[in-house]
Amino acid sequence: MSNEHQYRWEHDSIGDRNLPKDAYYGVQSLRAAENFHITGLAMHPEIINSIVEIKKAAAITNLEIGLLDKKIAEAIVKACDEILSGKLHDAFIVDAIQGGAGTSLNMNANEVIANRAIELLGGKKGDYSVVNPNDHVNCGQSTNDVFPSAGKLAVLKLLIRAQIQLERLYKALTEKAGEFDDVLKMGRTQLQDAVPIRLGQEFKSYSEAVRRDISRLERAQDEMRCLNMGGTAIGTGINADEVYIRRIVPNLSKVTGLRLVQAFDLVDATQNLDEFVAVSGTVKTCAVNLSKMCNDLRLLSSGPRCGFGEINLPAKQNGSSIMPGKVNPVIPEVVNQVAFNIMGNDLTITLAAEGGQLELNAFEPIIFWNLTHAVEFLTYAVKTLTDNCITGITANRERCQSLVDHSVGIITALTPYLGYQPAADIAKEAIRTGAQVKDLILRKGILRREEIDRILDPYAMTTPGISAKELLTR
Numbered sequence: 462m463s464n465e466h467q468y469r470w471e472h473d474s475i476g477d478r479n480l481p482k483d484a485y486y487g488v489q490s491l492r493a494a495e496n497f498h499i500t501g502l503a504m505h506p507e508i509i510n511s512i513v514e515i516k517k518a519a520a521i522t523n524l525e526i527g528l529l530d531k532k533i534a535e536a537i538v539k540a541c542d543e544i545l546s547g548k549l550h551d552a553f554i555v556d557a558i559q560g561g562a563g564t565s566l567n568m569n570a571n572e573v574i575a576n577r578a579i580e581l582l583g584g585k586k587g588d589y590s591v592v593n594p595n596d597h598v599n600c601g602q603s604t605n606d607v608f609p610s611a612g613k614l615a616v617l618k619l620l621i622r623a624q625i626q627l628e629r630l631y632k633a634l635t636e637k638a639g640e641f642d643d644v645l646k647m648g649r650t651q652l653q654d655a656v657p658i659r660l661g662q663e664f665k666s667y668s669e670a671v672r673r674d675i676s677r678l679e680r681a682q683d684e685m686r687c688l689n690m691g692g693t694a695i696g697t698g699i700n701a702d703e704v705y706i707r708r709i710v711p712n713l714s715k716v717t718g719l720r721l722v723q724a725f726d727l728v729d730a731t732q733n734l735d736e737f738v739a740v741s742g743t744v745k746t747c748a749v750n751l752s753k754m755c756n757d758l759r760l761l762s763s764g765p766r767c768g769f770g771e772i773n774l775p776a777k778q779n780g781s782s783i784m785p786g787k788v789n790p791v792i793p794e795v796v797n798q799v800a801f802n803i804m805g806n807d808l809t810i811t812l813a814a815e816g817g818q819l820e821l822n823a824f825e826p827i828i829f830w831n832l833t834h835a836v837e838f839l840t841y842a843v844k845t846l847t848d849n850c851i852t853g854i855t856a857n858r859e860r861c862q863s864l865v866d867h868s869v870g871i872i873t874a875l876t877p878y879l880g881y882q883p884a885a886d887i888a889k890e891a892i893r894t895g896a897q898v899k900d901l902i903l904r905k906g907i908l909r910r911e912e913i914d915r916i917l918d919p920y921a922m923t924t925p926g927i928s929a930k931e932l933l934t935r
Contacts (some may be wrong), residue, residue: 469587485552487572487588487594493565497556504566506556511546511614511717514572515607516598517541517688519705522601525712526704533597536578547837549573557830562689562823563608564681571598580931590920601701601709603693605731605821610688610713612829617719618687619836624678625748625864626843627671633851638660645923646771646861649779652760654870657922659855665762667754673880674747681743686721688713689730694730695820736824744835745807751843752800758850762790773901792850799842806831821829861931871897876924880909 468479471488478488479712486494503509517538524534537544543549546837552573556564571594578585578598584591592598599607650654690713691706693699709724724730742765764770774787813824865871870890873913877900888903891898899917902908908916 465741466922468634471587475721483586485549485573485576486554486569487587489568490565492555492573493555493559493561493569494674497559497565499556499558500830502642503550503553504555504559505837506550507615507618507833508566508829509550509570511554512543512566512607512611513541513574514716515602515611516570516574516612518709518716519600519602519659520598521716522705522708523702524681524713525708526886528600528702528705529597532582535590536581536592537574539581539599540574540577540904544573546881549577553811557826560823560828562604562821563611563825564604564907566611566826567599567602567607568886570592571595571640572612573596596826601693601705602690603700605694606689606692606696609731609734609825610690611833613685613688613736614717614719614721615829615833616737617682619833619840620678620682620685620740622838623744623836623843624675624682626840626847627675627678630843630847630851631668631671631675633847634664634671636669637851638665641856644856644858644861645865647864654868654869655864655875659896659920659923660861662923663757667757667819670750670754672922674743674750675748676741683738684736684740684802686719687724688721689727689732690763690841691723692727692731694759696726696731698727728820732817732820732822734817734825738811741807741835742812744832744839745803748800748803748835748839749845751839753796755790755796755800755846757852758793759790761879771857771864773855773857774850777849792845796842797847799838803835803839806835865915869898871922875902875913876917878912878916883907887910 467482469479470479470483472494473488475492478491480486480488484491485912506861507836520529520534520537523529524531529537553566553569555569559565575592576593578590578592579586582591585921592616596905611835624745638661640661641664644658644660645657646654646663647654648658688710689696690709691698691701693701710721714721724766758772758774761769761772762774774792777791778786810828813828814822816822816824869891872879872884872888872891879887879902887898887901890896891901899913902913
């Protein structure tokens with residue numbers, strides 16, 4: 462077959478260009494793919510789906526108000542439905558990081574949808590007299606309201622999935638808190654022996670941090686529900702029908718099944734990307750909490766003989782190519798790494814949002830690249846943490862009790878009864894001689910055994926309050 466039969470010619474404002482005859486993308490997509498070979502990866506699938514949902518909603522709206530012929534609108538909607546079912550994603554060829562504030566992806570979507578709609582109407586790809594990417598698929602729109610709205614829709618969907626996994630983690634931690642409620646262990650401050658705490662209390666504190674993260678994620682979803690659709694180029698709504706402006710977001714809500722609202726001030730919503738910074742901050746906060754918890758899990762499980770050894774993490778794989786029998790805390794470690802990545806992404810998002818000028822922020826592609834992956838990585842990390850770590854943790858009860866018995870930290874619970882300096886002297890003697898605090902107090906006749914047992918009862922030491930009346934009567 463000759464080359465002329467393998468290619469078709471298309472024209473844009475830059476000039477003429479040939480491209481594969483069967484390609485669903487067009488000339489503007491091809492130029493963008495050549496200009497922006499940065500990551501070698503396409504946009505996140507949810508951004509592609511979200512921009513296609515916007516095109517579908519726009520076609521429905523333009524049909525309702527008479528701006529699109531019924532056959533053309535129906536062909537556009539059908540083409541969108543095919544893409545949303547998973548087809549033609551390989552035709553979205555522009556790089557995820559691109560110049561032009563998302564124009565390349567918007568035109569890629571317009572061209573793919575137009576060419577598939579042309580086929581559905583019996584025409585040949587590239588014959589834009591049948592369905593035009595700009596005049597028909599992009600009717601009433603601009604990249605500057607489509608692209609940020611697609612980014613918000615994608616992040617919103619990913620946040621919903623992340624919340625599901627966080628709720629599973631919260632449930633698993635809460636169950637472990639109950640399981641370990643009777644396990645007394647030493648608390649530590651600055652990694653030094655402090656005072657006793659119940660292992661269940663530690664796990665309850667982890668669950669409470671996750672509960673707060675869930676609440677923050679719910680608020681973050683609301684940040685993403687507010688769209689600037691209808692604002693077109695700079696938020697003034699130029700070239701968009703006034704009825705279309707009112708209907709596009711309600712119709713998009715129906716298409717996506719999501720609760721969406723139109724921004725009160727479309728100029729503000731086009732200029733400013735602070736919502737993405739706020740959401741990124743929420744995701745970062747969650748990552749910080751998870752990473753801190755995983756640091757604790759690695760410490761508490763360290764050993765098994767020469768570390769804290771207070772809990773056992775599930776053994777998931779060999780830990781060394783040279784040391785037989787070594788098992789590493791690989792699940793907490795991978796969560797730590799995801800958290801580090803999210804923290805770096807947050808800085809990039811912050812700088813990109815700050816870097817906008819006047820009526821538009823040109824750096825949305827790098828924001829969406831980092832934020833979609835941050836939320837997605839968080840989701841996967843939480844899932845593996847729950848399934849491959851938290852649910853299988855067991856407590857070394859005897860080890861925990863032994864460390865409490867041999868710690869001088871329990872002297873703190875006795876200080877109100879002994880006085881600070883006498884208690885300090887006993888602590889120093891215990892450290893110097895290796896004797897247990899209980900034995901020293903009994904040997905010196907300071908308290909009776911039943912008094913010591915009552916004061917050092919696990920729940921008495923690990924719940925708030927002592928009896929002032931008892932102290933005054935001593």
